[in-house]
Amino acid sequence: MSFELPEVAVLLAAYNGMSWIEEQLASILAQTNVHVSIYISVDPSTDGTEGWCAEYAATHPNVTLLPPAGPFKGAARNFFRLIRDVDFSEYDFVSFSDQDDIWYPDKLERAIAKLRSDDVDGYSSNVVAFWPNGRRMRVDKAQPQVQWDYLFEAAGPGCTYVLKPALAAGFKKLILDEWKRVQEVALHDWFCYAYARSHGFKWFIDPVPGMDYRQHAGNQVGVNAGFRTAVARAKKALDGWWFEQVRLVASLTRIGVPNMEADESESDLSILRIISNVRQYRRRPRDRVALLLICACQIATSLNTEPTSARD
Template sequence: MSVKHPKVAVLLAAFNGMQWIKEQLDSILNQAAVDVTVFISIDPSVDGTELWCADYAVHHPSVVVLPPAGSFGGASRNFFRLLRDVNFDGYDLVAFADQDDVWHPLKLKRAGEVLTSQAADGYSSNVTAFWDDGRTHLIDKAQPQVAWDFLFEAAGPGCTYVLGKALATKLKLSVAAQWVELQDVSLHDWYCYAFARSNGLKWIIDPVPTMQYRQHQSNQVGANIGVGSLLMRYKTIHDGWWFSQVQLIAVLVGKQRHPFVQRWLLLGRKQLILLSFSAWACRRRFRDKVFFFLICWATAIVGKKTK
């Protein structure tokens, strides 16, 4: 008697991915105890990614390349396109994939089991960052969730996300309904986590790493390690990008009228100081809570760059 495996729709956003995409696709198609279909959306590339993926799909029936849809200009818009255009009927789970990582063989099986055993709607996990020179580093995002972390950070790398059918369906509807506004969201994984939590859905962040997270110069968002990364984070905050994303996501997930959010949403000097005293409820990791407190005060005193 055959065992029924969960059917998983894997959404892969590609752009100039020839250097890594074969290894990634092979690792996805070699997932154990699940039936996988990979849907690839390609941002117009100059390295032959489109032709290579088309040929790969011919020889692998479980790979579907979506028709061209113009230039996205970033992974976030590409993933929103995948969420909008891929039909999830007949699938039990929906997963996100980057083009340059390597998945552990049991990644999707484990995610499905965790979602089922914990009656959860969304899943993400820790990852092992790796570099071409052989270095590795555990990226730990599995600190306990707090009341408002979803408005200020993602649930770890989006390439680890696995969504239950109910969450994926609701998310698809929200993407279609807010398509224009979502074009200004820079990080799809942050929005997806915020959408789930703001709708009262259960999310699990698994402490077990389920994939190798490749680090290279083309990463849109890489491993948050070291002083250089801290300085880069400060720059995005000082430039106004991070706080503008916080405001946008709070509005898009319908939390702008919540009393807690109303106290700081304008992000003026007084609001930032008030927000700083809620740092414990806004970030998961202790180091990030301290940084959050300090950056609220620094921004209140120094201000943000004006555009």
Template sequence: MSVKLPRIAVLLAAYNGMHWIEEQLASILAQTGVDLTVYISVDTSADGTQVWCEQYASDHASVIVLPPAGTFGGAARNFFRLVRDVELERFDFVAFADQDDIWHPDKLMRATSIIRNRHIDAYSSNVTAFWSNGSTHLLNKAQPQVEWDFLFEAAGPGCTYVMSKKVIEALKSSMRTNWQQLQSVSLHDWYCYAFARSHGFSWFIDPEPSMEYRQHERNQVGANKGLSSLISRYKTIHDGWWFSQVQLIAQLVGREADPFVRGWVGLRRAQLLRLSFSAWRCRRRRRDKVFFFCICWATALIGTKVR
């Protein structure tokens, strides 16, 4: 008797990806124990990515390239377009993919097995960052989830996300309703995690890395590692981007009226100071809890260019 394999739609957002996309697609198509279809949306590119992907799709029946839809200006809008435009009803799961990583052969089989065996709704995992000089670093995002982490951080890199049918159906419906506001969200992985958790869906963050996470100068968001990353994160907070995204995501996922959120969402000085004492409820990793506490105080005392 044949075993029914989980049907998975892999949504891949591409942009000027000719250096890496062939290797990435090969690792996706080499997945074991699943029945997958890859959908590619190409942001307007100058290196021939669209034409190359269309030719690749003509040679691979399980790869479909969406027609050009203009310039997105960032991966988030491209992923939102994929979720909105791809017919996902026949799939059991939906996974996100970047154009430049290398997936382990059992990535999707492990993710879907964990979702089914643990009776959860969505999955993400740790990754192994790697650089062209051969160095590697485990990016550990699998600390225990806390009450409000989803409003302040993602569940790890979006390219590890695998979501069940009921999560993606609810997400897609909400995205269509809030499409214009959604265009201002900069990070699709943060938003999708916030949506799932805020709507009562369970999420598992796997400590086992599921892929090699390529680091290069064109990464929109790369490995959060070292002092330079910490300084970069502080700059995004000081210029108002991070807190503006927190406010927007809280609104889009319907948590603005929650008493906890109402207590700080205006980002006034006293509110930020009060929020600092909830750091342990807002970030997963101990280092990030301390950083969160300090940032709340620094923003309250120095100010920020909240947009």
């Protein structure tokens, strides 16, 4: 009886990754009971990443370095380029990868088993964050999904995502159809999860960690752990960036979402509706509290900036 290993296309976005990328690639190539093909897109770097990846690909037949196409100025645009340019139509599964993590040997095998046995289309998992000083922390994203969580958060780090062909193909079509607008999306993993959930695809968030998630000064997002990180994220949320991204993702996924009117004249009303339905927008209780605080600040800011004549 013949047994063919699942074929997995791994899309890896890189930028100034010489300190970590060799260890990351080794962990991907060491995956058990799957056959991987790695596609690397390098945002123009200053540390020799492109040259090193070219040499690596030349000696590893299942590693392909895509031609230069940047600058992308962000991981999301680099991933959108990978999704656009890689033909993964013949693969059994598609996976995303960062340049600086360490995958556990059974990461893909476990994901594929879940995708097949649970009849789901998209997979993500918890991770174990680690720092140069030796600190380690389990990052839990596996709370039960709620009705509109995908509008406000991802399904965990994008480097844990594994997609079935229909989901990957649909997401690729949306990116191609909306290429110009997609460039304004800041977080590809959030966008992918939003597309999946809003189009009826089933998603599983695995509570079992599948990788070590490296934290360092060059992380574009990283783990929300520590006072400085919390402050940085709060500033983005309070300056309107977060809600702009919410409306953009809602618009791109082409679904009418209650309580998220794009009309500026109804923005306060929308926020009040979010407050009244907060349990349907975030999975974790503490994140619901954070959302309530952000909404309250948005309303307060709106009242403070309202023209005096409008209040008289």
